[in-house]
Amino acid sequence: MVDMGKVARRTFIIGSAAIAGGVAFGYYAINRPHKNPLLDDLEPGEAAFNPWVKITPEAVVLIAPHADLGQGVRSMQAALIAEELDLDWGDFVVSPGEPSPAYYNRALADMAAPFLSTDRSVPAELTRGAMGALFKLLGAQVTGGSSSVPDSYETLRLAGAVARETLKKAAAKREGVRVADLTTEKGAVVLPDGRTIPYTELAADAAKIKPVSNVELRDPSEWRLIGKPMPRLDIEPKSTGAVTYGVDVEVDGMLHASIKLNPRQGGALLSYDASAAEAMRGIKTVMPVTGGVAVVADNTWRAFKAADAIDCEWGPAPYPNEMADHWAALENSFTDDLLDSKWRDEGDMDAALEGTEVISAEYRAPYLAHAPLEPISAIVRVDDDGAEVWTGTQIPRFVQTNVAAIVGCKPEEVRLHNQYIGGSFGHRLEDEQVKLAAEIAKAMKGKPIKLTYSREGDFAHDFPRQIALARTQGVVKDGKVEAFDISIAMPSVLDSQFSRQAMSAPPGPDDQIAAGAWNLPYAIPHYRMRAYRAAQLAPISSWRSVGASSNGFFADCALDELIIAAGADPMEERLRLADDPVSLKVLEAVADMSNWGSDLGPDRGRGVAFVRSFGVPVAEVIEVTNTPSGVRIDKVFAAADVGRIIDPVNFESQVSGGVVWGLGHAMNCEITYKDGKAEQSNYHQFEGMRLYQCPEIIVRGLENAERIRGMGEPAVPPAAPALANAIFNATGQRIREMPFNKHIRFV
Amino acid sequence: MQLTVNGDKYDLDVEEDMPLLWALRDELGIKGPKYGCGIAQCGACTVHLDGLAVRSCSIKMKQAAGKTVTTIEGLGADALHAVQEAWIEEQVAQCGYCQSGQIMSAATFLMLNPSPSDADIDQAMSANLCRCGTYPRIRKAVKSAAAKLRSA
Numbered sequence: 001m002v003d004m005g006k007v008a009r010r011t012f013i014i015g016s017a018a019i020a021g022g023v024a025f026g027y028y029a030i031n032r033p034h035k036n037p038l039l040d041d042l043e044p045g046e047a048a049f050n051p052w053v054k055i056t057p058e059a060v061v062l063i064a065p066h067a068d069l070g071q072g073v074r075s076m077q078a079a080l081i082a083e084e085l086d087l088d089w090g091d092f093v094v095s096p097g098e099p100s101p102a103y104y105n106r107a108l109a110d111m112a113a114p115f116l117s118t119d120r121s122v123p124a125e126l127t128r129g130a131m132g133a134l135f136k137l138l139g140a141q142v143t144g145g146s147s148s149v150p151d152s153y154e155t156l157r158l159a160g161a162v163a164r165e166t167l168k169k170a171a172a173k174r175e176g177v178r179v180a181d182l183t184t185e186k187g188a189v190v191l192p193d194g195r196t197i198p199y200t201e202l203a204a205d206a207a208k209i210k211p212v213s214n215v216e217l218r219d220p221s222e223w224r225l226i227g228k229p230m231p232r233l234d235i236e237p238k239s240t241g242a243v244t245y246g247v248d249v250e251v252d253g254m255l256h257a258s259i260k261l262n263p264r265q266g267g268a269l270l271s272y273d274a275s276a277a278e279a280m281r282g283i284k285t286v287m288p289v290t291g292g293v294a295v296v297a298d299n300t301w302r303a304f305k306a307a308d309a310i311d312c313e314w315g316p317a318p319y320p321n322e323m324a325d326h327w328a329a330l331e332n333s334f335t336d337d338l339l340d341s342k343w344r345d346e347g348d349m350d351a352a353l354e355g356t357e358v359i360s361a362e363y364r365a366p367y368l369a370h371a372p373l374e375p376i377s378a379i380v381r382v383d384d385d386g387a388e389v390w391t392g393t394q395i396p397r398f399v400q401t402n403v404a405a406i407v408g409c410k411p412e413e414v415r416l417h418n419q420y421i422g423g424s425f426g427h428r429l430e431d432e433q434v435k436l437a438a439e440i441a442k443a444m445k446g447k448p449i450k451l452t453y454s455r456e457g458d459f460a461h462d463f464p465r466q467i468a469l470a471r472t473q474g475v476v477k478d479g480k481v482e483a484f485d486i487s488i489a490m491p492s493v494l495d496s497q498f499s500r501q502a503m504s505a506p507p508g509p510d511d512q513i514a515a516g517a518w519n520l521p522y523a524i525p526h527y528r529m530r531a532y533r534a535a536q537l538a539p540i541s542s543w544r545s546v547g548a549s550s551n552g553f554f555a556d557c558a559l560d561e562l563i564i565a566a567g568a569d570p571m572e573e574r575l576r577l578a579d580d581p582v583s584l585k586v587l588e589a590v591a592d593m594s595n596w597g598s599d600l601g602p603d604r605g606r607g608v609a610f611v612r613s614f615g616v617p618v619a620e621v622i623e624v625t626n627t628p629s630g631v632r633i634d635k636v637f638a639a640a641d642v643g644r645i646i647d648p649v650n651f652e653s654q655v656s657g658g659v660v661w662g663l664g665h666a667m668n669c670e671i672t673y674k675d676g677k678a679e680q681s682n683y684h685q686f687e688g689m690r691l692y693q694c695p696e697i698i699v700r701g702l703e704n705a706e707r708i709r710g711m712g713e714p715a716v717p718p719a720a721p722a723l724a725n726a727i728f729n730a731t732g733q734r735i736r737e738m739p740f741n742k743h744i745r746f747v
Numbered sequence: 748m749q750l751t752v753n754g755d756k757y758d759l760d761v762e763e764d765m766p767l768l769w770a771l772r773d774e775l776g777i778k779g780p781k782y783g784c785g786i787a788q789c790g791a792c793t794v795h796l797d798g799l800a801v802r803s804c805s806i807k808m809k810q811a812a813g814k815t816v817t818t819i820e821g822l823g824a825d826a827l828h829a830v831q832e833a834w835i836e837e838q839v840a841q842c843g844y845c846q847s848g849q850i851m852s853a854a855t856f857l858m859l860n861p862s863p864s865d866a867d868i869d870q871a872m873s874a875n876l877c878r879c880g881t882y883p884r885i886r887k888a889v890k891s892a893a894a895k896l897r898s899a
Contacts, residue, residue: 070842
């Protein structure tokens with residue numbers, strides 16, 4: 001069948017309105033490409049062939065609109081363009097560009113369609129097409145959902161190829177030769193006589209001709225860059241202190257702001273007394289803002305100190321004050337009214353559970369902070385022409401809209417300079433700090449205001465990972481898993497996130513409530529998965545791997561319990577059940593890497609877990625030792641299949657980083673509320689993992705999957721269940737609640 | 748208060764209890780040392796004070812006055828430090844925000860302990876937090892930097 005996604009993408013790039021019949025797009029506008037934002041400020045002698053390539057007389061500029069949070073996408077985007085444009089690695093300038101609807105995220109739209117990633121049926125493809133149309137209309141430029149690679153993979157290579165062929169056409173015209181006789185190499189067109197013309201010298205000519213629209217992508221066998229290790233462009237500046245993050249940006253005349261907000265998130269400010277703060281050195285002003293008070297000073301530390309000195313009376317929290325009530329809300333959410341969707345119902349579950357021994361369990365996952373090391377910050381200056389913003393964001397066009405609404409200008413009058421981000425893990429899918437900076441800057445027109453959150457402020461006002469509860473039951477027969485039934489309740493992350501953008505979540509079920517638990521690639525005779533959409537509790541947000549971060553733990557551990565009860569081997573039974581060839585190969589790989597079945601010696605144990613999230617099957621085996629001073633994690637073996645690995649070094653970093661993220665939080669972390677306030681205020685109460693706890697991590701990447709996928713998140717979900725399964729194997733103790741250190745000691 | 752930073756002398760008019768970190772960042776515009784926690788938990792702010800790694804967020808200006816500070820910008824000002832070379836070769840950084848502090852800590856650690864065991868490395872480098880989880884590469888880079896420094 002026709003791959004609708006591919007047709008739409010090609011059409012978009014090339015700018016032709018031709019589109020295959022039968023796509024469920026209701027608007028002509030969908031077929032029309034967005035305007036190329038690079039054409040807006042082109043100087044004479046410069047050319048921009050598409051939204052991703054601009055060539056000036058001085059430099060080849062590649063636009064990387066996906067934000068770099070540390071996952072390396074700035075380099076990845078550059079590599080895809082440079083591959084087709086025949087640029088040597090690093091022989092170009094990379095810029096995040098300006099926000100534009102042209103950079104709407106097609107791959108995220110694909111994923112927003114609630115179908116298995118391997119499902120290529122007509123309803124699945126039509127829904128993806130419709131979601132794509134919606135995202136395009138919205139111009140949803142978003143970095144997230146491990147979608148940067150799939151969103152860029154074809155688009156950016158096409159962008160490079162279009163630029164290359166257009167430059168060749170310009171050279172052919174200038175030199176009076178045939179395009180077919182030209183080649184490109186090292187940022188230059190090579191003429192038949194061997195002379196070369198650098199692209200930069202062709203920019204002026206190329207700007208006068210219509211970009212070539214009919215291009216073919218190179219066969220992977222011809223690639224120079226993709227698939228090979230490339231030193232990330234930011235590695236050296238990140239090792240010399242030369243990278244400027246959002247929090248480092250300085251603007252002339254800038255003042256420093258801090259805020260004190262109601263620690264009961266979303267609660268009101270009833271009254272405040274800032275007299276002590278106002279008298280402190282360097283304080284320019286104190287003003288009320290939404291949900292609290294802001295201090296403006298001449299130094300960040302002075303602003304922090306003064307904010308601490310403000311006395312505030314706060315209103316109540318718009319959610320339960322105590323954790324017991326949050327859990328009770330989830331416990332009471334397994335009702336027909338709150339059933340969001342029944343995602344799987346194979347076999348006959350009721351019959352399978354009838355009149356036989358049923359193995360049941362309850363699993364819990366707590367709230368978790370994002371706590372990236374760079375605290376959130378934003379600089380906003382409001383002037384007569386609108387506003388200028390310097391911040392690191394994954395949602396640049398939402399930022400423009402929100403700042404515009406506060407300032408009272410049009411979104412396009414908000415000039416946004418996106419910055420390198422010192423870790424996000426989902427945090428920068430929110431933009432509260434930019435809104436608050438805009439409020440302050442509006443009151444101090446003409447002054448650039450840099451608002452920086454203190455670490456304590458960041459913990460208090462983070463929108464954490466969802467709290468979640470699972471109830472599982474199952475039946476085993478003849479040494480095999482016969483029935484697996486899992487129900488999960490959590491508040492919807494989508495509902496919470498959209499509410500802060502003054503929008504409603506898209507209609508229909510929220511797939512993140514089921515993510516990682518509804519798409520097990522196992523032929524279990526009776527398999528049911530029900531997702532319950534609990535009422536909103538504390539405000540929550542996307543946290544690295546979102547729903548699968550809790551659900552992968554629930555589903556894989558509950559299945560492991562059944563396998564153990566059946567008396568089967570955890571690896572053998574998963575291999576026997578696996579009915580998806582790509583997933584099966586991932587499991588086989590991790591069995592091979594870990595030498596599964598070999599004798600580990602005394603006081604040791606191993607566990608395996610498999611979770612598929614963001615379309616990526618990942619299997620992890622963890623080996624632990626039960627020492628007198630606690631459980632030590634010795635080794636992690638991880639195998640993942642993303643279809644195509646763009647850079648093996650960065651792939652390995654994303655997998656091992658995801659493992660550390662998944663383990664550190666599962667072992668050691670939770671956010672709890674007391675009197676409506678988060679009880680954890682800094683890293684001493686929320687450490688994640690430190691180096692001494694970090695195991696050896698061995699990674700293998702496979703390339704059997706049909707579609708290319710991103711690796712920023714999918715290594716996270718299997719880490720917690722693999723550890724819990726290993727702990728069970730080593731100690732006989734089954735842990736069903738995160739963080740595990742509530743139940744067991746770690747070295 | 749007088750301060751020498753990366754070879755340059757400064758005279759600062761700031762409070763005695765202002766942390767060195769904020770004098771460097773907001774008064775002198777030296778942004779390599781990062782603010783991460785403010786309570787010496789994460790190590791992102793690590794600088795060398797009279798040659799030894801300290802958490803600049805928790806050193807008050809009255810303690811730093813008259814002393815010599817080296818930040819990441821000054822560590823490899825003439826040529827990259829062996830630790831920086833190793834960090835680049837091993838491609839350690841992801842978001843990179845903690846790495847200035849990691850590198851400054853590792854430089855002092857290897858000066859004091861040129862032939863560290865794996866356990867020494869784990870202990871010394873555990874005081875610096877990395878949220879991206881670059882620890883396996885940090886271990887490799889510290890070992891390779893140690894080898895570089897020994898053979899230099």
